[in-house]
Amino acid sequence: MKKFSRTTRTLTAAAAAVVLTVSLGACGGGGGDSAASGDGNLRFSWWGSDPRHVANQEIIDLFEAENEDITIEGEYSDFGGYWDKLATTTAGRDAPDVITMDEKYLQEYAGRGALADLSTLEGLDTSKFDEASLALGQYEDGLYGLSTGQNAYVLMANRDLFEQAGMELPDDTTWTWDDYYRISAELSEKLGGDIVGTDYGAQDVDLRIWLRQHGENLYNDDEPGTVGYSPENATAWFEHLLEVRDGGGPSAARYTEEMSGSFEAGGFATNRAAMGWYWSNQLSALRTASGSDVTMLRVPSDSGSASENGMYYKASMYWSISSQSDDQQAAAKFVNFLANDPAAAKKMLVDRGVPANPDMAAAIAPELDENDQTVVDFLDEIRPDMAEPPLPSPVGAGGVQDMVKRYVSEVLFDKLTPEQATEQMTAEIEGMISAG
Template sequence: MKTQRKWLKWLPVTLISVPLVLSGCGSNSGGSAATASTAPAASSAGNADAAAKLKVMWWGSQARHDATLKDLELYTSKNPNVTFAPEYTAWDGYWEKLPTLAASNTLPDVLQMDAAYIQGYAKRGLLADLSDIDLSGVVDSQVLENIKIGGKVYGVPLSYNGQGIVYNKEALEAAGVKLPANDWSWDDFFAYAKEAHEKLPEGQYGIDDMTNIWEFYQYYQTSQGKGPIFKDGTTFNLDKDTWMKFQQIYADFRKDGIVPAADQQLSFKENDPQLDSMASGKVMLRTASVGSASVIESLLPGKLGVNNIPIGEAGGGWAQSTIFLSVSEGSANKEQAKAFIKWFVSDKESGKTLGLTRGIPINEEVFKELEPTLASGDLFAKELLEAAKPKALPFYPAPAGAEDFVKTYKSEMEAVMFGQATLEEAYQTLLDKGKDAEAKLNK
């Protein structure tokens, strides 16, 4: 159940110095970096038909780069007045360069954005309002509502992401354990963990110990209607009673051997054929993102089922886009950029060219065009998405400036796992760190 840790790699530091999410859950994979002309876009009249050379910038893998370049060529073949100056790199290089461009007022016309960063860029007035792009029939209305910032759309979502549960259906059925059912509650989840402990062979566990993963606790808190740990991206909101209740359950699970011992838990490595908690046969259920589901499916083909994150009165988990195309506020070609973005997400030929290089397309019609050609792992990821969507809450990444809190949460809760700190001590440390982060965020 360590998929959430991928988002730790994506957590922003600041918009001035940004070494780091999810997405992306987009892609933080490497790939040969390449750049084209970085000259400012030519100025043009404020209409979509005027000639323009759009500077476009994105991060991703080589497969994404190649597909996007072909897509830009396709657009120009259909719209000869619009050409492109593309710039692309891997995840780290992208977020190292973008703040520099922002500081010098030379952001590209069209730029790829991630959920962990878009709020900060929008609040600083760096992104244009895209609310006037008509996305009806292209993007689900609830998806658009979830990604609004201050009631406005600053990035058109490109693909779905989300978090769900994957479980070893074959092994659980063999042991006679009741299988998870969609829309299960947290009480159901904890009851499953206890039953799995009673019925599974020695050395196997129903769930991981995710005490040290702040996102997983946040799923619990938000499902109870208490809001995210950083409400509105600024206010520290770790609800003590809710946190203590959740952590005490896991403390009891450690004492009773219902979850792996701390040293074993921390030795697991997600999606490694030998060291993944599930692929190794040690744990029967863990979380997975839509973006990574195909990997675990390939390690245990035909053996897995999917389910949503446990829910509470407010819902649970998340399922939405975490990767966007935005337009810089300083662009001289806003209307042409908006027209391009709408085509990018709605045109079926564009969708075929891009494939799944940015995940499951946000446009269901585009996905249907691709579906007959998809591998079993890709279809499994779509199945996970569909399980996660009905009761999903918005995605709540840690805001820029909260990196010390995130690091402290992990280290402090690992101390709890090893019996080196009490829950009261850990809570006080987290409270202090959270308040420090809040002070920085409100400057």
């Protein structure tokens, strides 16, 4: 069995975005002549936790056993280091052939010509994917990412820590942000020591959901190059994070330490936080890492109505193919295996979300353990209250996630007021997406 090659973090995300911006113009796009058959040597990249790495290698082994003329080398890292590495390898014309892509970066890479148009490649069958799933991977008139499945951003709760504190789980169909603050503070007080009531929900997706609860969006789809929110609501989000910090959340120092650490070393994964913000497909990995009884909760809202909490289904990830690949036919064959073969689906289960291909969802149903079935059931349970998903992030927005984290850190350390952070963040976001 071949060894995984670990990537390392060589650039900040902002620097990587600059490299990507100035370098990809020469990449070219679509299938083009490079779609011709090459030597069958492929590289496949992804991010994630150890169980995903093991499953991916098993998938590679299955595919290679059926396709002796194709060899695949796996490359993986943590989420942050993944994008730094991908930006530099793409700029250096050494990108992996098959790329695990995220919504935040899909249009960034497609818009710069770094991805092949999947709809032009022979051997990749997308007929089982409905129009809504395919639309999530489109840019202009092409298909640059094939959805691996759907998930939702949720609040994870550690039942064991709630029980240790002598507290009941909240009713997540009716709870408000005030309930969340109160419960977090009470958990911190009762558990004491190094255990806090909640981790921060302090990423761009958290800001997105907060804005959606107030009828706004992170990006303005009607006026490209501008944000879709008012300063008041963004400022209120930063104030909300200060409420978390001062009422039961981690210190600013612990926040920055955990943001730079691994998934398994996070406060929630190590039983040092009773609540934490994650994607639904991470439930199994969190239960494994923590060894605790972890459950999923809906996001709180101002009104206490689940239908107004701003949650949405997101394409968990995408399969993409580099426009630089010298064997796009082989790459398309491997993506077709990932998307349409029951053997591959049974290795992935719901780690990349509930499969977007309904045949694959049916194939894995008998294979699901309690963790995976819990995810499927929860996503079905919340369906009546889910709103339409936002459009993929615009070109230029690839560095917004790290930029938001930076402003969160400045606010938590009291280096910027919420108003100052909002003003500077907004100017920076608009500079990034207008340049795109």
